[in-house]
Amino acid sequence: MVLQPQQQEQQELQPQKLQRATLPQLLERAVPYEEWRAPFDPKLRVLTWLAGAALLAHLLFLAGLPWFLRASHSDFFLVFGGTLHGLLLWIADHIPMLLALNIVALLVYLWLAWRTQGMRAGRLDWHRLAFGEVVAGAAGAFPLAVSLFFILLNLVLWILIIFFGICLGLWFLGALFEALLRG
Amino acid sequence: MLKLQVKPRSEGKVVPLSDAAWLEGLLRRAGAPVRPDEAPVPVVGQAGLSAIEGGERTAEAEGMAPELLIPSGLRARAERIVALSRNEGLPVFPVAVAPLFAGWRLHTKGKHYDYVFCNLAEDPLFSDPDGFPIPAHTLQHLHRLNRSSLARCFDLLYVVHEVEKGSIKEGEPLEAERLVPPSPHVRRASERLGSLGTVLWLGTALPLLGGAGLGLATAAGLAMIPLSLGLGLDPLLLGAVVAPQRPIRVGELAVWFYLTHWRYTAEEGERGG
Numbered sequence: 001m002v003l004q005p006q007q008q009e010q011q012e013l014q015p016q017k018l019q020r021a022t023l024p025q026l027l028e029r030a031v032p033y034e035e036w037r038a039p040f041d042p043k044l045r046v047l048t049w050l051a052g053a054a055l056l057a058h059l060l061f062l063a064g065l066p067w068f069l070r071a072s073h074s075d076f077f078l079v080f081g082g083t084l085h086g087l088l089l090w091i092a093d094h095i096p097m098l099l100a101l102n103i104v105a106l107l108v109y110l111w112l113a114w115r116t117q118g119m120r121a122g123r124l125d126w127h128r129l130a131f132g133e134v135v136a137g138a139a140g141a142f143p144l145a146v147s148l149f150f151i152l153l154n155l156v157l158w159i160l161i162i163f164f165g166i167c168l169g170l171w172f173l174g175a176l177f178e179a180l181l182r183g
Numbered sequence: 184m185l186k187l188q189v190k191p192r193s194e195g196k197v198v199p200l201s202d203a204a205w206l207e208g209l210l211r212r213a214g215a216p217v218r219p220d221e222a223p224v225p226v227v228g229q230a231g232l233s234a235i236e237g238g239e240r241t242a243e244a245e246g247m248a249p250e251l252l253i254p255s256g257l258r259a260r261a262e263r264i265v266a267l268s269r270n271e272g273l274p275v276f277p278v279a280v281a282p283l284f285a286g287w288r289l290h291t292k293g294k295h296y297d298y299v300f301c302n303l304a305e306d307p308l309f310s311d312p313d314g315f316p317i318p319a320h321t322l323q324h325l326h327r328l329n330r331s332s333l334a335r336c337f338d339l340l341y342v343v344h345e346v347e348k349g350s351i352k353e354g355e356p357l358e359a360e361r362l363v364p365p366s367p368h369v370r371r372a373s374e375r376l377g378s379l380g381t382v383l384w385l386g387t388a389l390p391l392l393g394g395a396g397l398g399l400a401t402a403a404g405l406a407m408i409p410l411s412l413g414l415g416l417d418p419l420l421l422g423a424v425v426a427p428q429r430p431i432r433v434g435e436l437a438v439w440f441y442l443t444h445w446r447y448t449a450e451e452g453e454r455g456g
Contacts, residue, residue, distance in 0.1 A: 026303060
């Protein structure tokens with residue numbers, strides 16, 4: 001809140017007018033200084049931004065859940081395919097609730113970002129709300145992280161299999177050529 | 184009711200007290216000044232009217248005719264407030280006689296700080312979306328003041344903000360951030376929440392990060408950066424009263440009363456005044 005110099009000049013030009021505020025009005029607007037505005041902790045600020053991104057990613061994840069469910073049945077998954085499928089099924093069973101929570105969290109997130117001017121500073125309540133968003137973001141990111149972990153694990157296994165397959169093939173070819181040359 | 188209107192002389196002649204002498208006497212009867220060593224209210228009043236600036240220099244002492252700018256009605260009203268404050272046991276006392284003004288005025292003659300005198304209704308904190316910050320213990324005191332018979336005595340309220348020297352200049356916009364330092368309590372809470380959030384997020388990413396994530400999370404959870412605290416800034420709340428039947432307008436002579444003061448520092452539990 002800012003008092004502009006022009007306002008001051010206007011006040012000077014209108015000497016008769018005096019705005020009045022009473023003690024009850026002050027008490028009505030007063031807040032404990034202990035809960036007043038302070039800048040967000042850099043860690044909390046970064047995590048809140050991350051939480052926003054995670055909530056958005058979670059929304060896309062929910063939107064693409066049918067496809068993920070089908071994919072979890074594929075032969076790509078050498079291990080933990082059943083676990084992933086079970087997790088995705090559980091999410092699918094709770095999709096209306098999860099979707100509602102996600103949308104509410106995103107709306108609150110937008111309100112928080114607007115009210116704190118991009119997580120710059122706010123009252124204690126806003127810091128708590130930001131932490132709530134961090135929790136929501138982490139909760140949203142968890143199934144994504146687990147799914148990603150299973151995918152990465154299987155990808156690594158496939159890479160290893162392909163690598164060893166190639167090595168085995170090369171060794172076999174080497175042995176074959178060696179036998180042919182000797183023979 | 185205090186009897187400060189007239190002072191009998193040895194010749195039997197009744198001479199009214201000068202304004203400065205009257206104010207000084209009223210102040211003495213009301214109780215001790217807030218912080219005499221720091222002169223918390225650098226009064227912007229007219230010459231010879233300030234209890235702080237001109238307390239010793241009375242017209243009688245100089246052999247001159249006493250200055251009589253304060254109407255008798257205003258004197259009576261101020262004395263009534265002092266009597267009420269004594270009855271209520273509240274530290275409310277006059278600090279100055281000065282005309283009312285709109286907006287804010289900057290006083291730069293303080294030794295360590297500058298002072299912004301601001302009409303409460305026009306104080307940027309009064310219309311701040313996050314509310315007007317006042318320490319909890321001072322709020323309790325203000326609630327008590329509000330419940331007392333003194334609550335409706337004051338025509339206008341002013342806040343005196345103590346600010347760093349040179350941080351505010353006349354003609355520049357008055358910003359709330361320059362008047363109040365960030366709450367150390369909220370900063371500490373934010374740091375704790377940030378550290379806790381880091382642990383939570385590293386825990387979430389644990390499937391991906393494995394043991395390294397846990398190590399980092401523990402380290403982040405334990406890392407508590409000590410808070411650096413700025414200098415305390417002490418605002419004052421003043422109440423102004425004008426003479427009965429007089430309009431509350433700019434330039435109207437008023438007696439200004441100390442109502443309370445507080446401190447924006449780390450010692451939030453400490454009583455301000």
